[in-house]
Amino acid sequence: MTYIVKSGKAKDTVVYFPNQRKKIILENATQQELKLLFDMKHPFIEEKKK
Amino acid sequence: MAIANYAKTCTTNIPGNQNLFFLEVASVATVTVTALEVAAITFVAEATFHEFDADIDSIKLTMEGAGGSSFFQNNKIESKFSKMTKTLVTAKQSLVNAATCGAVAIVLDGNSQAWLVGWNGTELGKRPLNKITTNFDSGVKPSDEDTSAYTITLEGETGYDPVPFDTTTNAAIVAGTSALITWNS
Numbered sequence: 001m002t003y004i005v006k007s008g009k010a011k012d013t014v015v016y017f018p019n020q021r022k023k024i025i026l027e028n029a030t031q032q033e034l035k036l037l038f039d040m041k042h043p044f045i046e047e048k049k050k
Numbered sequence: 051m052a053i054a055n056y057a058k059t060c061t062t063n064i065p066g067n068q069n070l071f072f073l074e075v076a077s078v079a080t081v082t083v084t085a086l087e088v089a090a091i092t093f094v095a096e097a098t099f100h101e102f103d104a105d106i107d108s109i110k111l112t113m114e115g116a117g118g119s120s121f122f123q124n125n126k127i128e129s130k131f132s133k134m135t136k137t138l139v140t141a142k143q144s145l146v147n148a149a150t151c152g153a154v155a156i157v158l159d160g161n162s163q164a165w166l167v168g169w170n171g172t173e174l175g176k177r178p179l180n181k182i183t184t185n186f187d188s189g190v191k192p193s194d195e196d197t198s199a200y201t202i203t204l205e206g207e208t209g210y211d212p213v214p215f216d217t218t219t220n221a222a223i224v225a226g227t228s229a230l231i232t233w234n235s
Binding site for chain 2: 009011012013014015016017018021037040041042043044
């Protein structure tokens with residue numbers, strides 16, 4: 001399974017984790033980070049079967 | 051940040067606010083920002099913002115800032131809720147509890163723009179609305195206008211302004227369909 005950012009959503013988009021002082025820039029996100037966001041039901045991330 | 055041009059937009063400005071929603075800051079898992087606007091929020095354990103039906107024309111958002119070599123700003127939301135009931139007491143107590151560790155709010159203003167208050171892209175969730183003031187006045191007779199109401203004020207000291215929601219997310223809040231919020235039916 002791979003995780004992708006929905007079209008038109010990646011540019012300049014930053015996901016902030018308020019209580020962890022961490023941020024993910026969607027354009028540069030790793031598969032691990034995208035999976036983390038998908039598991040959190042982030043509306044911009046979708047699962048793609050290989 | 052260098053000073054840049056500011057051009058006035060020639061559209062009607064409508065003061066005041068329409069809706070108010072609160073959530074404990076600890077229930078916010080992530081905030082997604084595109085071009086300085088909130089594009090999405092995810093939550094811890096299926097939480098959502100909660101709608102607080104304030105009296106019409108009673109929600110006031112103020113931002114009072116001062117500084118020179120340093121700067122601070124106090125972001126404050128004041129709202130009024132008429133008629134003391136068991137439900138109102140419970141709702142008020144939930145805000146009192148939330149203030150302990152901080153709350154965030156969505157305020158939908160008179161121009162139909164929603165703002166995330168108590169969170170920003172620099173301090174993140176570390177400077178939420180963490181001070182609460184409550185005031186109830188029963189009034190003395192039926193004709194005492196604007197009494198028998200709880201005035202609840204939540205505020206927080208920060209260095210930054212509230213953050214606006216982007217067009218898509220804002221439209222869902224205006225329409226009353228946003229999944230970020232548990233709506234009153």
